[in-house]
Amino acid sequence: MDNQDGKEAPPGDSPNQSQSVWRRLNRVVKGLARDPDFAKFWVSRTVSNFGALMGALQFVAVLMLHATPLQMGILSALGVAPSIIIGFLIGVIADRIRRRPILIAAEMGRFALLASIPVAYLIGLLRIEQLYAVAFFNGVLTTLFDVANRSYLPTLVRRSDLVDANSKLTASESFAEVTAFSIGGWIAQLANSVLVAAIGGLTFLVSALSLAFIRKQEPKTDITRQGGGVFREIWEGLGVVWNDKLLRAIAVANAAENWTVGMLSAVVLVFGVRELGLGPGALGTIFAIGGISSIIGASYAGGAARKFGLGAALVGGYAVYMLSILFIPAAREPLMFAGLMLTLAQLGDGFFTMFMVHESSLRQAITPDRSLGRMNATMRSLGLGALFAGSLVGGWIAGIIGLRLTMVAAACVGILGALWLLLSPLRAVRGLTEERPICST
Numbered sequence: 001m002d003n004q005d006g007k008e009a010p011p012g013d014s015p016n017q018s019q020s021v022w023r024r025l026n027r028v029v030k031g032l033a034r035d036p037d038f039a040k041f042w043v044s045r046t047v048s049n050f051g052a053l054m055g056a057l058q059f060v061a062v063l064m065l066h067a068t069p070l071q072m073g074i075l076s077a078l079g080v081a082p083s084i085i086i087g088f089l090i091g092v093i094a095d096r097i098r099r100r101p102i103l104i105a106a107e108m109g110r111f112a113l114l115a116s117i118p119v120a121y122l123i124g125l126l127r128i129e130q131l132y133a134v135a136f137f138n139g140v141l142t143t144l145f146d147v148a149n150r151s152y153l154p155t156l157v158r159r160s161d162l163v164d165a166n167s168k169l170t171a172s173e174s175f176a177e178v179t180a181f182s183i184g185g186w187i188a189q190l191a192n193s194v195l196v197a198a199i200g201g202l203t204f205l206v207s208a209l210s211l212a213f214i215r216k217q218e219p220k221t222d223i224t225r226q227g228g229g230v231f232r233e234i235w236e237g238l239g240v241v242w243n244d245k246l247l248r249a250i251a252v253a254n255a256a257e258n259w260t261v262g263m264l265s266a267v268v269l270v271f272g273v274r275e276l277g278l279g280p281g282a283l284g285t286i287f288a289i290g291g292i293s294s295i296i297g298a299s300y301a302g303g304a305a306r307k308f309g310l311g312a313a314l315v316g317g318y319a320v321y322m323l324s325i326l327f328i329p330a331a332r333e334p335l336m337f338a339g340l341m342l343t344l345a346q347l348g349d350g351f352f353t354m355f356m357v358h359e360s361s362l363r364q365a366i367t368p369d370r371s372l373g374r375m376n377a378t379m380r381s382l383g384l385g386a387l388f389a390g391s392l393v394g395g396w397i398a399g400i401i402g403l404r405l406t407m408v409a410a411a412c413v414g415i416l417g418a419l420w421l422l423l424s425p426l427r428a429v430r431g432l433t434e435e436r437p438i439c440s441t
Helices: 017-034 036-052 056-064 069-096 099-122 128-156 159-190 193-212 229-243 245-275 280-299 301-308 310-327 334-366 369-401 403-422
Strands: 429-431
Touching (some): 036 128, 036 159, 036 193, 056 069, 056 099, 056 159, 056 193, 069 099, 069 128, 069 229, 069 369, 099 128, 128 159, 128 369, 159 280, 229 245, 229 369, 245 310, 245 334, 245 369, 280 301, 280 334, 301 310, 310 334, 310 429, 334 369, 369 403
């Protein structure tokens, strides 16, 4: 991996800013050449995220099967439910066996599920019930893939290189967020929504093949079996998170962030369309800019950690994102709303991406390999549970206190999460080593 330990020149030092961009790209390419196995993993994650974000099920349901709002709600719920229901169990599985075979199997399974859609279409048997089944089992495999890939990365790169690795992965994920759904929409509009499912399935096949060509041997899992079986191991995973002061701080902050996002997701589109009169196109453009901001945030995450310390970059990124949410309910006119949303997208999303890079790197670095799967599953399940609850609460209280106050309340939950981080030991973390984080005294 490329440590990217060169100092950035201050503004104005280079007569040609494009040279700086090319130097960054050259450094990335050289780093990947020195670590081809990580490059294969990066390709896998990138194409997999692209396929997952193309919106295949949604486009087929709406454009091909003319799904009702209730059916769309069921489809969305079935996709999320597995993470909440069996997320902890999947963490146990990811700790009991090697993770790369899990990743390959999950991708092949997702390929088969999406491939079933064009097959059913060609023989005239495509129904909404099939999409329900695909959504549920795809949710199971997606949870398995997400937990295993976060647990696999620390076995592929050195712990001191995790920030650099996660920066690259997060940047490509942000690129997929910006482009995948838009491309899927154009394919569905100009060709056929079933073609979106076919292409999405192929991305999972490419991801599986890329993982299969990784040469580095994954170490055997080292998990001591004790009495109590699966439930004891799930309890141990919860203990790994709760008994470590750094992981506990991250878990609470992630839950607060997911609760905030859940509340916002229930009302922000209604607010933009009905109260401010913005069209779907304008809102889509604003949200896409958030993805561009995330790419920038990921590219500067390593530099922020070197300059301010990993803990300060983590806490600061989270806090700026939560404060920026307050711009949304302040909007009064469509033009002002667009400007404020752009500010949110540019500042908030980019800074939150910094938080994501550093919190992922930190928790991967400090968790023993034997517990990585259960730790990641615990974090994911708690976060999605908070997201689900926040969505319900946001929709409920919006009918009582109104849309604007609901968004203010959502921001306040996130700000409490930022205060929690500020008062936690995380702010003292300076960097990562192969053992434990380096903390300031």
